[in-house]
Every structure is written in structure tokens, then in C-alpha cells.
Amino acid sequence: MSISPAQLIQKYNVPAPRYTSYPTVPLWANDLEEKHWKLLVKKAYSDFGDQEGITLYIHLPYCESLCTYCGCNKRITKNHTVEIPYIQAVLAEWRHYLAALGTKPNLAGIHLGGGTPTFFSPESLHELISEIQDSANIMPDAEFSFEGHPNNTTRMHLQTLFDLGFRRVSYGIQDFDPQVQKAIHRIQPFSKVKEATDIAREIGYTSVNFDLIYGLPFQTLATIEQTFKEVAGLKPDRIAFYSYAHLPSAFPAQKSFEAFLPKESKKRELYERGKEILTEMGYLEIGMDHFSLSDDPLYLAKENKTLHRNFMGYTTSPSKILLGLGNSAISDVYYGYAQNAKEIDPYKAQIQSGHFAIVKGHVMTQTDIDTRNLILKLICQQEATWNLCFYSNLGKKNWEKLREFQDEGLITFDTMGIRIGAAGLPFVRNICMVFDKRLQEKEEKQFSFSKAI
Structure with a gap:
């Protein structure tokens, strides 16, 4: 008996892991002591470090205002005096890893995520990145990227990070429709996005990514079409077109617009229409939710079967070692996983006491x-x-x-x-x-x- 696409969507629209890891985080065995973690890190670097190096994910959790759709780990504040103590804790954690490795490591890449990395001043980011780079061997094909908020990513942010080797920037757009932006408390006019994109390209960034979301409150086929019309004018190199994850039990702010979310069948229509427009614009599907132009390294990696996926999503990096620095950050060293304390103060306290801040982990069989x-x-x-x-x-x-x-x-x-x-x-x-x-x-x-x- 045949089954229609609509029936398939209804049948399979059930809770499912995103598989940025296996096992997925809630299923970790949590049998990881600090001394065991150090041994796993050292073993992984001994096996893969010379050839592949390590990649760093640095979690920068602060935001000045709350985006009500957001499922990230963040702290809302306008107090920028928090920057230096937090960066000092991250650098102390990095030094713990240097001590565990016992060598000056090869560095394959850095990604700054959040939160809002551009909450931090250019001077603070320079202090953070320059010390890490000075204590590592930068590999010839190392890739440095960061997530920027179009409203507060300044020319100085872009120039400072460019001078440190960053060539990729990802802007969280989500949607250009004013009603949608108001509902999710993410108001950023097209002019600010265009300005941030134009400055990045003027400085010399080789890749600009836009994050877009379907399934947000008040979205319709007409609003999606208008958003993509505006996106087309800026022609980002990559586009991530994510499904909105509605988990109000974990993120209570999502309840504020619950009544205005598109129904399941309508939500899938939004994606299919968006995908259709992306194809017309010349973008090619990479995998779950990701699209790029045909000359982008991400698409080329898919074509030559070297595409990889980790906690940062799809990547061209071959590194089997991803170290997460900062509160809530997750590390993947091939033989095991570890996650830091989610809250900022316990994270800082553990790091400052001379220990890692690991609260859960898993050793791979x-x-x-x-x-x-x-x-x-x-x-x-x-x-x-x-x-x-x-x-x-x-x-x-x-x-x-x-x-x-x-x-x-x-x-x-x-x-x-x-x-x-x-x-x-x-x-x-x-x-x-x-x-x-x-x-x-x-x-x-x-x-x-x-x-x-």
C-alpha cells in the first residue's frame, strides 16, 4: 500500500537525535573520571595529532538580550565586566589541556560559538585567540571561524579576527520578516545584515554563512519567499536552513509564541519551498539542513566523501579531536566524550581550582x-x-x-x-x-x- 509524503511526515515526525555525536548526549554512560579523560586525550593526540591536529570549539555564552526561540546555553547581561574573568578561565582550561598533552599541539582550527561571541570586545577576543595560537603549532590548512550577531559585529571585530587568521563568519539571521522577528525577539533589519556581510567581504573573508530557521511563529510561504528574496541579494556562500526545535519544557521563553507556530504539515511546506528557492538560487544540498554553492569546500568535501560531522555540525576538518573550552562545551576525542559544567560560575570555580570542569562523559566501546x-x-x-x-x-x-x-x-x-x-x-x-x-x-x-x- 502506497503512502503519501504527508502521511510519511505525520508518521515519522517523532522526537529524534540530531546525531552530532553517537551515543547522543543523554545516553552517555557518565563513567568518566578526570584522570581517565586526560589519558583519552593523550591517546587520541598520540594516534591522530601529528596528521590531523586538534580543533577547538570555544563557548562564549553571553548575550545582551534573550532571543526567545533560542535553545543554546547562554547568560543574558549587559555587564561587560564579565568578559575578562571568563576569558581568563577559558585560557586556564586550555593550559590544563596543554599540561595533559605534554607537548605543543598542532592546531587545525578554532570555532567561536555561543551565546554571542561578538558580545566580547575585539580586545578581549584578541587576548583569547592570540594566547592559544602562540601556544600551538598552526597547521597550514587551519580553519578559523566564528558566529556573529549582525547587530553588534563591528568592523573592528571583523578586522581583529581576520588579522588572527579567521576567514569564515556565520551570521544568525533566522528570518527577515518583522512580525517573526518581533515574536522571537530577534530584531535585526536587512540593512544591518547587509552592512555586516559587506564589511566581511571587503576585509577579505572567504566565506559568509547565514543561519535561517523554518517553523518559527507567524511564518508563511509568503514570508519565507520574501526572506529568501532578501538573502539572494547578499548571496552567502553557505546557508544552514534549520528546523525550529520547540522544547518549552527546557526553554520556557518558547511558550510566549506557542500558539502561533505553524502546524506540522505547514512547517514541512516551509522547508520544501525554501529548498526549492535555494535550488533556483544555485545552492546544493549538503546534508541535513545545509546548503552551499558548488565551489564551496563543504560541497567539494561531500562530493569527494570527506565530509565530517561533529558538535559544530558539518565540517571539512578531518580532525578526530575536538576540544570544547568554556561552560557547557563538549569535547570529542574519538575514544570518548566529555561535557563541561553548564553554568558559568561552577565552570569557572572548577577550572580555577586546577581541575577540568567535566560533569558528564562517555568512554567509547x-x-x-x-x-x-x-x-x-x-x-x-x-x-x-x-x-x-x-x-x-x-x-x-x-x-x-x-x-x-x-x-x-x-x-x-x-x-x-x-x-x-x-x-x-x-x-x-x-x-x-x-x-x-x-x-x-x-x-x-x-x-x-x-x-x-
Whole structure:
């Protein structure tokens, strides 16, 4: 019996992990002591550091005002005296890692996220980045990027970071419609976005990314079309077109516009129309929610099958070592994961006492590693092979689910591997769940994942 696209969306629009890691964070075993973490970091660097280096994600949590849609870890304040003490804590954490590594490490990249990294002054950011760079060997193809708020990313921010080697900037646009912006408390006129984009390109940035969201309150097909019309005039190199994640139990500010959210079927129409416009504009689909121009390194990585995914999303970086600095930051060192304390003050206190601020972690088993590799290939390449051992241990229930996906025209598979077809791309998270043994083992518990579609 055939099933319509609308019925598929209704069927599979269930809570699902985004798979920026496997196992996903709520399913970590939390069996990680600080001394064990140091050993994992050192082992990973010994195995991969010379060739691939390390990538740093630095969490800068402060924002001057609350965007009510936001699910990030942030602290709202207009008090900029918090900058220096926080940066001193991040640098102290970096020194802990230098001591654990016992060597001057190769640095493959830095990404500044938040919060609002451009809450921090150019002088504060210079202090932070310059010390890190001075204590590492910068690899020839190192990639430095940051997230900027168009309203407060100044020429000085852009110039200071450019002088430190940054060449990629990502602006959180979300939507250009005034009513939508008012509802989500993210008011930024087109003129400010254009100014921030033009200055970045004038200075010499080689990549400008826009983050857009579908499923926000008051969005319609007409508002999406108008937003993309304005985006087209600025022609960013990359566009992330995310599904709005509605989790009011975790982020109470989202309740303020709950009654004005588009229904599930309408939300998917917003995405399909946005994707159609992006295609007309010359953008190519990279994977879940990501698009780029054909000459962008992200698209080229997808084509040559070197695309990678981690806690920062899709990336061209080959590094298997991602160290997260700052409160709530997550580290991935291939053999294990760790997350810092979410709140700023406990994070700073732990770091200043001479310890890491890890509050949860996970040590990977070989089964975890095999499963992660399979899921990453599906998310990055939409196809994966599997060995006979994996094939034979999948279990009857999961094989039945795969056959169901195949009957619906979403995938094809055989004894060698699996391939996700064009019709299956919207359901890639659902498909990956078939292989998520840790989620299946804990299925009696309820986890706060956003819906898949």
C-alpha cells in the first residue's frame, strides 16, 4: 500500500537525535573520571595529532538580550565586566589541556560559538585567540571561524579576527520578516545584515554563512519567499536552513509564541519551498539542513566523501579531536566524550581550582565506534557499507524497520550496505535510529529530543 509524503511526515515526525555525536548526549554512560579523560586525550593526540591536529570549539555564552526561540546555553547581561574573568578561565582550561598533552599541539582550527561571541570586545577576543595560537603549532590548512550577531559585529571585530587568521563568519539571521522577528525577539533589519556581510567581504573573508530557521511563529510561504528574496541579494556562500526545535519544557521563553507556530504539515511546506528557492538560487544540498554553492569546500568535501560531522555540525576538518573550552562545551576525542559544567560560575570555580570542569562523559566501546562510523556515513554521504558481524547482529525488529523504509521508497539495502534515496533525506534521523542500540536499550525512558521533521 502506497503512502503519501504527508502521511510519511505525520508518521515519522517523532522526537529524534540530531546525531552530532553517537551515543547522543543523554545516553552517555557518565563513567568518566578526570584522570581517565586526560589519558583519552593523550591517546587520541598520540594516534591522530601529528596528521590531523586538534580543533577547538570555544563557548562564549553571553548575550545582551534573550532571543526567545533560542535553545543554546547562554547568560543574558549587559555587564561587560564579565568578559575578562571568563576569558581568563577559558585560557586556564586550555593550559590544563596543554599540561595533559605534554607537548605543543598542532592546531587545525578554532570555532567561536555561543551565546554571542561578538558580545566580547575585539580586545578581549584578541587576548583569547592570540594566547592559544602562540601556544600551538598552526597547521597550514587551519580553519578559523566564528558566529556573529549582525547587530553588534563591528568592523573592528571583523578586522581583529581576520588579522588572527579567521576567514569564515556565520551570521544568525533566522528570518527577515518583522512580525517573526518581533515574536522571537530577534530584531535585526536587512540593512544591518547587509552592512555586516559587506564589511566581511571587503576585509577579505572567504566565506559568509547565514543561519535561517523554518517553523518559527507567524511564518508563511509568503514570508519565507520574501526572506529568501532578501538573502539572494547578499548571496552567502553557505546557508544552514534549520528546523525550529520547540522544547518549552527546557526553554520556557518558547511558550510566549506557542500558539502561533505553524502546524506540522505547514512547517514541512516551509522547508520544501525554501529548498526549492535555494535550488533556483544555485545552492546544493549538503546534508541535513545545509546548503552551499558548488565551489564551496563543504560541497567539494561531500562530493569527494570527506565530509565530517561533529558538535559544530558539518565540517571539512578531518580532525578526530575536538576540544570544547568554556561552560557547557563538549569535547570529542574519538575514544570518548566529555561535557563541561553548564553554568558559568561552577565552570569557572572548577577550572580555577586546577581541575577540568567535566560533569558528564562517555568512554567509547568498539561497538560504539562502529555504530558512530555507520551513522556518520549515512548523515554525511547518505550511504554506508557494513561488515557481516554488524549485519548479523542488527536484530529482527530492526531488519523489519529497514524493510518498512525500503517499501516506502526511502532507502535501499542489501547484505553489503544501505543507501538513502532522495525521498529518504527528510527522514535521515529516523533511519539512523534503527542503528542506535543505546537508544533502543533505554527506550523506556523519555528524552528531550526535538522532532525529526
